[in-house]
Amino acid sequence: EIVLTQSPATLSLSLGEKATLYCRASQSVSNYLAWYQQKPGQAPRLLIYDASNRATGIPARFSGNGSGTDFTLSISSLEPEDIAVYYCQQRSNWRTFGQGTKVEIK
Amino acid sequence: QVQLQESGPGLVKPSETLSLTCTVSGGSISNYYWSWIRQSPEKRLEWIGYIHYSGSTNCNPSLKSRVTISVDQSKNQVSLKLKSVTAADTALYYCAREAPLGYWDYMDVWGKGTTVTVSS
Numbered sequence: 001e002i003v004l005t006q007s008p009a010t011l012s013l014s015l016g017e018k019a020t021l022y023c024r025a026s027q028s029v030s031n032y033l034a035w036y037q038q039k040p041g042q043a044p045r046l047l048i049y050d051a052s053n054r055a056t057g058i059p060a061r062f063s064g065n066g067s068g069t070d071f072t073l074s075i076s077s078l079e080p081e082d083i084a085v086y087y088c089q090q091r092s093n094w095r096t097f098g099q100g101t102k103v104e105i106k
Numbered sequence: 107q108v109q110l111q112e113s114g115p116g117l118v119k120p121s122e123t124l125s126l127t128c129t130v131s132g133g134s135i136s137n138y139y140w141s142w143i144r145q146s147p148e149k150r151l152e153w154i155g156y157i158h159y160s161g162s163t164n165c166n167p168s169l170k171s172r173v174t175i176s177v178d179q180s181k182n183q184v185s186l187k188l189k190s191v192t193a194a195d196t197a198l199y200y201c202a203r204e205a206p207l208g209y210w211d212y213m214d215v216w217g218k219g220t221t222v223t224v225s226s
Contacts, residue, residue, distance in 0.1 A: 042218075
C-alpha cells in the first residue's frame with residue numbers, strides 16, 4: 001500500500017498570505033495525485049488532479065505541483081472561504097489518502 | 107447536475123452486515139466508475155472499493171474479504187455491503203463518481219455521506 005504523509009498537520013496563516021501544503025508518497029506515484037478540500041459538515045471537493053490540473057470551477061489561486069514522491073498544493077493568497085482540511089490522494093496503485101492538513105486563520 | 111445520495115441504516119450491530127445504497131440523480135450511471143469511501147471519527151479517509159457501470163469491481167485489499175459492491179443500472183443505484191462489522195467500521199460513508207479527467211479517473215462528484223454506527 002502506498003502511504004501518503006501530509007505536512008504540516010495544521011497551518012496557521014493570515015488572510016492574504018500564501019499557503020504551501022506538502023504531500024509525500026512512500027513510493028513513486030508518477031503524477032497521479034489529487035488534492036481535495038473538505039469544509040466542516042461537507043463532503044470533500046476535488047481541487048487538483050494529475051498533480052497540477054485544476055478541476056472545473058476551482059479558482060486560479062489554487063495550484064498543484066510535483067511528481068514522483070513529493071507534491072505541493074499552494075494557495076497564493078488565503079481567502080476566508082479557504083479555511084478547511086486538505087487531503088491528497090494517489091491514484092497510481094489502488095487509492096489512498098493522506099491524513100490531511102488543516103488550514104486555519106492565525 | 108449530477109447528485110449522489112447515500113442511504114441506509116444508521117445503526118448496525120456488531121457481527122452483522124452493513125448495507126448502503128447510493129442513488130444517482132441528474133445523470134446516468136453509465137460510463138463511470140463509482141467508489142465508496144469512508145471517513146473515520148478521527149477524519150481519516152479510506153477508500154473501500156469501486157464498481158464500473160458494467161459491473162467490474164475492485165476493493166481495498168484490507169477490506170476485500172468483507173466487501174460486496176453491486177450496481178443496478180435500471181435504478182441508477184450502486185450498493186455496498188460490508189459483512190461482519192465491528193466498532194472499527196463506525197464511520198461516515200460516502201459514494202463518489204470517478205470521472206476520466208486526466209490520465210486516470212478522479213472523484214469529481216461526492217454524495218453528502220451517511221453516518222453508520224456499529225453498536226449493540
